[in-house]
Amino acid sequence: METDREAATAMEPMEEETKTEHTERSSGWRAWVWENTGVAYDVAHLNRADPFFVKRSGVTWWTEIRAGTVTFLTMSFILPVNALIMSIAIGEEHKDDLVVATAVVSAVSSALMGLLANYPFGLAPGMGMNAYFVFTVVLQKQVEWQDALTAVFFSGWLFLITTILGLRRFVLSCIPRGVQLALSAGIGLFLAFIGAQPGGGMGIIVGDPVTLVRLNEPLTVEGNYDASKMWLSVVVLILTATMLALKVPGAPLVGIVFGTLIAWAECWARGPSASALDYPFGECADVSQTGLNGTECFCYAPERVAAIPKIDTAGAFAFDFIQKKEFWVAVITFYFNDMIGCAGTLIAVTRKAGIVDAQGRIPKGRTNMAFLVDSVGTIIGSCLGTSTVTTYVESASGIVDGGRTGVVALVVGIWFALAVPFAPVISQIPDLATGPILVIVGASMLTTIEGFDWGSSNIEEALPAFITLMLIPLTFNIAYGIIAGTFFWIIIQILLMPVRLVKKEDPFVKFKELFCVFPRVGV
Known part of the structure; x- marks a missing residue:
């Protein structure tokens, strides 16, 4: 038992080393490649x-x-x-x-x-x-x-x-947070919609002209x-x-x-x-x-x-x-x-x-x-x-x-x-x-949407999220829901830029938040 615990303890830093060894030990173009491309891996x-x-x-x-x-x-x-x-x-x-x-x-x-x-x-x-x-x-x-x-x-x-x-x-990092949260719920509605239909499901609902x-x-x-x-x-x-x-x-x-x-x-x-x-x-x-x-x-x-x-x-x-x-x-x-x-x-x-x-x-x-x-x-x-x-x-x-x-x-x-x-x-x-x-x-x-603010104070995030939530099951396509919600979010943010400038706020603040989903180094 002690041997197992020691091995497990030794494994944890080894795992962290696997994830970051190229970023901590390397410099220059190797570090840039590891951080900014898809070659980073984790098989710990x-x-x-x-x-x-x-x-x-x-x-x-x-x-x-x-x-x-x-x-x-x-x-x-x-x-x-x-x-x-x-x-x-x-x-x-x-x-x-x-x-x-x-x-x-x-x-x-x-x-x-x-x-x-x-x-x-x-x-x-x-x-x-x-x-x-x-x-x-x-x-x-x-x-x-x-x-x-x-x-x-x-x-x-x-x-x-x-x-x-x-x-x-x-x-992934370009998808707004509200759309991300709505994704899970939207896909859930999509699954439930499929499960209730005749083709592959319970047959409780049917088409109607x-x-x-x-x-x-x-x-x-x-x-x-x-x-x-x-x-x-x-x-x-x-x-x-x-x-x-x-x-x-x-x-x-x-x-x-x-x-x-x-x-x-x-x-x-x-x-x-x-x-x-x-x-x-x-x-x-x-x-x-x-x-x-x-x-x-x-x-x-x-x-x-x-x-x-x-x-x-x-x-x-x-x-x-x-x-x-x-x-x-x-x-x-x-x-x-x-x-x-x-x-x-x-x-x-x-x-x-x-x-x-x-x-x-x-x-x-x-x-x-x-x-x-x-x-x-x-x-x-x-x-x-x-x-x-x-x-x-x-x-x-x-x-x-x-x-x-x-x-x-x-x-x-x-x-x-x-x-x-x-x-x-x-x-x-x-x-x-x-x-x-x-x-x-x-x-x-x-x-996933339990703690999300759907109120008018968060409309710039809530409305794109709702569009994603709605369109995924109604268009029968996950991609369409993501595209529509993200596009709507981008349009709103562009239109809000002049207002933020007048208020002496960073006009790109929301766009910068997008890339917080993934850090540049590690996990």
Whole structure:
């Protein structure tokens, strides 16, 4: 025991030395490069005394493993969903290949996030960017899917280069404090919005041509065939919330397993032709109690335990399109959406995990490594045949369950790796089981705005924050919310400059405060 304590004590100054050795011992251009680019790193968590700083973080290995499992189960919807979306452009015959490709790149990227950055974040192909890939680039602009994958490949290298140059990290320091605080809450509303919808959630709200969204009524099984799924989702929601209130360990995982087992059992017992839990929502809404009116309906239940993995979409690049303007427009769009989206997710989830200091700063070295992993993940994903890889906001589900270190991300990676041969089982986790967890996670992320001053005295910060909070779920895009809130903040500050000059105040005081999020040296 004494040996362990001595090793742990000796490790702490060693960690600090790792972070600052280039800045304290070097001078001139080396120090400048270390301070102002993305080459600063921190891998002190890779030690034998306290691997991943599990003890220092106040958690246990079991908690981290459980939290990683919860994160994976909450993210696992990406396996069938990403394959479904991408197959619209690539071809229905490649759907199984795309499930495997999604699982492989998610496994590698998540594991690297845990090993290199020690962050409890899972990575996978991003929802929204896969839709842009399919519906805008391929279908609308008539770009071949091989050319679109090449554009993703180039954007990944652009991520990597700007990460090394420190530009991606600079983006974080340009986001105003109010927008940062609103980010977490905005993403929480975004998650809750997704969790309540039919596509990937509880199906409680549906689209409406007049009011945009409305309650999926009636709520009786006789009047709405979707009601069975909705009510079971509500039961999962109530059960999970009650367990969280009682501080039951692994409550989200229990909720997911509970809903999944009921859905599978019902489908196995009655079959898809008579199941009350048939998907998709809406498509089966007019089905009477006597049976289905179409073959498009299905219920979640695995038919096979495992399958031999293959990826026929790997390496499907085409470089003939590089000379055209549309190609580079796609590259820049992929790049900026992921850069801003990843930055926003990183801020929101690190705050939720408490990985910040008293000034709200997140670790410099670990953040650089996180950006690096995100870049490499996109490159690998494009090589396998899928769209831009990004850090997932669903990682907050594991954080809510107690996860705090890179062990969570490692576990997520392991589960995704196991999902490669067992994709027929993992991909059958029903939306009614994961949707309620997204709603609960979204609600928990609203705590970041508890102490924020929303009054008229702070309107220059509050209004941009509100715009961010509102636009993230309403535009279905994290990047749009950040851009709108930050742009509005900049305009206000520019207009206030003459007033500050008249009052003999520093007209750039607010702009200078932006860069306090990250110190120039250290963490």
